[in-house]
Amino acid sequence: MTCCNVAIIGAGPYGLSIAAHLRARGIEFRIFGRPMDTWLTRMPKGMHLKSEGFASSLYDPDSEFTLGAYCQHEGLPYADLGLPTPLETFTSYGLAFQRRFVPQLENKIVVSLSRSAGGLELRLVDGEVCYARRVIVAVGLTHFAYTPPRLSTLPPELLTHSSAHHAVDHFQGRAVAVIGAGASALDLAAILHQAGADVHVVARSSAIPFHDPPRKRSLGERILRPNTGLAHGWDLVFCTKAPLAFRLLPERFRLEFVRRVLGPAPGWFIKQQVVGKVPFHLGVNVTAAKVRNSRVHLELTNQAGERQPLVADHVIAATGYRVDLRGLTFMSFELQSAIDAVEQTPILSSNFESSVPGLYFVGTAAANSFGPLLRFAFGARFAATRLTKHLARADSRAAVAVKQHETRIEEATVQPQDAV
Secondary structure, three states, X not given: OEEEEEEEEOOOHHHHHHHHHHHHHOOOEEEEOOOOHHHHHOOOXXXXXXXXXXXXXXXXXOOOOOHHHHHHHHOOOOOOOOOOOEHHHHHHHHHHHHHHHOOOOEOOOEEEEEEEOOEEEEEEOOOOEEEEEEEEEOOOOHHHEOOOHHHHOXXXXXXXXXXXXXXXXXXXXXXXXXXXXXXXXXXXXXHHHHOOOEXXXXXXXXXXXXXXXXXXXXXXXXXXXXXXXXXXOHHHHHHHHOHHHHHOOOHHHHHHHHHHOOOOOOOHHHHHHHOOOOOEEEOEEEEEEEEEOOEEEEEEEEOOOOEEEEEEOEEEEOOOEOOOHHHOOOEOHHHHHHOOEEOOEEOOXXXXXXXXXOXXXXXXXXXXXXXXXXXOHHHHHHHHHHHHHHHHHHHHHHHHHHHHHHHHHHHHHOOOOOOO
């Protein structure tokens, strides 16, 4: 059994950025997880990031080791705007960041998290039990993959979520139906097509909302719709510059805004890889999914009620992610039940703390509190800066309290001198 002040679960952009800030401030912590694991194992090989180069960095306290600085040092192509970053470049940069700023990362998985008398108890995959005063959950998207109920009845050998596919070579020569119209769906469709699969894209939307390619914008356009690390628009300026103010907005507005703004959309650069090369079935819903002779028979129904069949050897649900505390399977039911939540997402203080003292959430799990900024790596700077300052103040107050307590004990034990 061991004890620590702060434990971080997760070693992606948020976990590593927070750890780098804590280390710089001399705050004692432990961090658990495989570095950049989601990006290395759950994103399709060969994809490119949608976010611009300047918005795709991890964050050290001095903001010196940016993606741009790394690419310059390694002689890799890079631009703040207009040049999509390859996944391989981003992951190699993240691993370099970890080696430089978080060398103490422990490549261990947390298998359970529960409450204990002195704080929170973590059990690691190697059997170690660690008691932490504070725990930061920075697991990213890994636990929140969403599959529609209509598809979830299919057997796992015929249905997978898009997050299960880093390589797709084994689909060569097979018919694959990709359900979805977002970046995950179209990235996978392109890579499947290149691998020699007979891929079909199925989506409810009547058109694929590809991003517009970058171009030089006029002064008027920049004024009307300023650029941010997320996209263009004054509403996104507010989201990126004032996440604390966003948190004060009415709950219903916040939830709807996060749900509506910056929805799934493929990058502009993927369009030429799929249009005219991959069949699209748009404006349809999957109204039935059955297995016959080891193949999936889908029934697609449009708004007019017309039905068409589609037969595939495998179905990939590129249907995104939905934050749901129940998806954190390492967290005890008792602990999950103690967290105040709305729509199964934690309600957080201005310092990312949940209703369970000492338990914090960052990244996508914090988006309903702080806005869409927290759904992107670009939000790691705000989370790391805000949370680290809070923990430093808390440690300072604790140290003062301990010193005052020790002083009172010393004064109480001093015996008055005998009168002469």
